[in-house]
Amino acid sequence: KQEVTQIPAALSVPEGENLVLNCSFTDSAIYNLQWFRQDPGKGLTSLLLIQSSQREQTSGRLNASLDKSSGRSTLYIAASQPGDSATYLCAVRTGGFKTIFGAGTRLFVKA
Amino acid sequence: DTGVSQNPRHKITKRGQNVTFRCDPISEHNRLYWYRQTLGQGPEFLTYFQNEAQLEKSRLLSDRFSAERPKGSFSTLEIQRTEQGDSAMYLCASSLETSTDTQYFGPGTRLTVL
Numbered sequence: 001k002q003e004v005t006q007i008p009a010a011l012s013v014p015e016g017e018n019l020v021l022n023c024s025f026t027d028s029a030i031y032n033l034q035w036f037r038q039d040p041g042k043g044l045t046s047l048l049l050i051q052s053s054q055r056e057q058t059s060g061r062l063n064a065s066l067d068k069s070s071g072r073s074t075l076y077i078a079a080s081q082p083g084d085s086a087t088y089l090c091a092v093r094t095g096g097f098k099t100i101f102g103a104g105t106r107l108f109v110k111a
Numbered sequence: 112d113t114g115v116s117q118n119p120r121h122k123i124t125k126r127g128q129n130v131t132f133r134c135d136p137i138s139e140h141n142r143l144y145w146y147r148q149t150l151g152q153g154p155e156f157l158t159y160f161q162n163e164a165q166l167e168k169s170r171l172l173s174d175r176f177s178a179e180r181p182k183g184s185f186s187t188l189e190i191q192r193t194e195q196g197d198s199a200m201y202l203c204a205s206s207l208e209t210s211t212d213t214q215y216f217g218p219g220t221r222l223t224v225l
Contacts, residue, residue: 004153032212043115043202044154044216051211089153091214097167099144099214101153 002027004092006102013080014110021075021105023090028068031093035064035075038087038104047088048075080109115217117203123223124193131189132220136205143186144214145178146202147171154202160186161208193224 003026013019032051036044048057048064056065063076087104116135124130136143141162146154159167162183180186190197200221204214
């Protein structure tokens with residue numbers, strides 16, 4: 001059974017700091033891994049998607065890496081801004097169509 | 112196209128009542144997903160449609176839950192005889208059957224069962 005864990009559960013950093021969010025999964029047989037952002041009371045916004053054959057994806061100040069063999073992904077945020085404050089969710093799609101989410105990391109960037 | 116829409120955005124009901132939620136996916140997307148999210152947790156997969164066919168269904172989806180996607184367009188999720196434990200955010204997502212298959216989420220319907 002696939003399980004997804006995100007560490008840390010919460011993080012508070014000063015503006016301008018570079019930071020790394022971690023995601024681990026128990027079964028390396030995945031189709032893809034997606035990082036989302038969720039603002040309070042809102043739906044999810046897709047940030048980056050990494051296919052199982054890829055090692056990383058980049059978008060602006062965001063970089064996501066994937067190491068299937070170790071069951072890990074990281075989301076790197078460069079030069080954090082107060083507008084980056086949100087919950088970041090990691091999601092793994094299995095070989096079927098089921099997507100398993102972690103509980104998320106709540107990020108607060110202080111101005 | 113403005114993305115995935117869900118209605119209503121909020122629903123308050125009494126225990127035992129039936130409720131129905133609607134999801135309108137991005138128009139060209141043939142894949143549609145329903146999730147449930149409780150406070151402090153990530154979304155939990157409920158069910159998946161490819162066009163009008165319901166191809167995968169979680170064991171979380173008890174007999175009181177039913178979902179449809181007539182004609183492969185909008186989808187409805189009905190909960191019969193609601194219980195307080197059904198209180199949650201119900202999220203819908205859609206995607207296009209391509210190699211990337213990125214899921215795009217709607218704003219969700221928040222259900223409160225009194």
